[in-house]
Amino acid sequence: xxxxxxxxxxxxxxxxxxxxxxxxxxxxxxxxxxxxxxxxxxxxxxxxxxxxxxxxxxxxxxxxxxxxxxxxxxxxxxxxxxxxxxxxxxxxxxxxxxxxxxxxxxxxxxxxxxxxxxxxxxxxxxxxxxxxxxxxxxxxxxxxxxxxxxxxxxxxxxxxxxxxxxxxxxxxxxxxxxxxxxxxxxxxxxxxxxxxxxxxxxxxxxxxxxxxxxxxxxxxxxxxxxxxxxxxxxxxxxxxxxxxxxxxxxxxxxxxxxxxxxxxxxxxxxxxxxxxxxxxxxxx
Numbered sequence: 001x002x003x004x005x006x007x008x009x010x011x012x013x014x015x016x017x018x019x020x021x022x023x024x025x026x027x028x029x030x031x032x033x034x035x036x037x038x039x040x041x042x043x044x045x046x047x048x049x050x051x052x053x054x055x056x057x058x059x060x061x062x063x064x065x066x067x068x069x070x071x072x073x074x075x076x077x078x079x080x081x082x083x084x085x086x087x088x089x090x091x092x093x094x095x096x097x098x099x100x101x102x103x104x105x106x107x108x109x110x111x112x113x114x115x116x117x118x119x120x121x122x123x124x125x126x127x128x129x130x131x132x133x134x135x136x137x138x139x140x141x142x143x144x145x146x147x148x149x150x151x152x153x154x155x156x157x158x159x160x161x162x163x164x165x166x167x168x169x170x171x172x173x174x175x176x177x178x179x180x181x182x183x184x185x186x187x188x189x190x191x192x193x194x195x196x197x198x199x200x201x202x203x204x205x206x207x208x209x210x211x212x213x214x215x216x217x218x219x220x221x222x223x224x225x226x227x228x229x230x231x232x233x234x235x236x237x238x239x240x241x242x243x244x245x246x247x248x249x250x251x252x253x254x255x256x257x258x259x260x261x262x263x264x265x266x267x268x269x270x271x272x273x274x275x276x277x278x279x280x281x282x283x284x
Contacts, residue, residue: 129201
């Protein structure tokens with residue numbers, strides 16, 4: 001069932017121009033609207049990829065369908081989309097909602113940590129798992145994460161957010177470029193020294209039941225992708241077929257000139273010859 005939006009809180013940063021809204025369930029959601037400037041399908045991408053991340057045991061916000069009424073849009077001046085030369089009202093109806101990290105009374109949430117604190121992130125190893133997911137889903141954007149901790153806690157936990165450019169945003173195709181879908185700091189990959197570092201997430205993705213993927217896709221409102229069920233079916237079929245290519249795609253990143261895995265022998269690290277000539281792969 002959808003969560004009814006009852007109050008607008010504030011506008012969020014980002015190209016999709018999401019809005020922070022309070023749901024009737026008492027939780028705050030980052031809501032992305034069907035008529036966002038990026039593409040209507042980013043809502044479907046967010047929902048499907050977030051469900052897959054959760055199925056693999058990765059740390060991502062809970063997601064929901066959020067019902068924004070016409071009354072709330074009409075009575076909230078801030079609910080508008082900036083399209084450059086013009087503005088339009090946010091569309092009423094079912095939107096994508098991502099549970100706001102930290103909630104309405106957060107202990108502390110940041111989007112950057114200095115190197116010393118980054119090394120102490122509780123679930124730093126999960127960056128290997130989210131890399132596998134981003135490669136599988138063809139994320140055409142950089143990996144985004146925020147870091148949260150409760151009051152009186154010393155170490156942060158990474159929460160992976162923003163899956164809108166998986167499946168190449170609105171195009172629903174896979175253009176595999178090694179430096180796409182990766183976090184911008186090599187620090188998070190520094191300790192990766194072999195395939196064991198990607199477990200248990202990699203195996204979970206490679207063996208994920210087709211029923212799990214189909215079920216997640218089946219929860220997505222058809223209006224988020226134009227109502228053409230055949231296009232959603234084609235996307236899921238391609239996604240399932242790509243499970244066998246995840247390791248190959250990770251290797252492409254590992255052997256790039258960025259050298260993300262300095263401890264992985266043969267993958268550009270500890271004396272290996274894994275680097276490629278500058279510019280050979282391109283940038284995301």
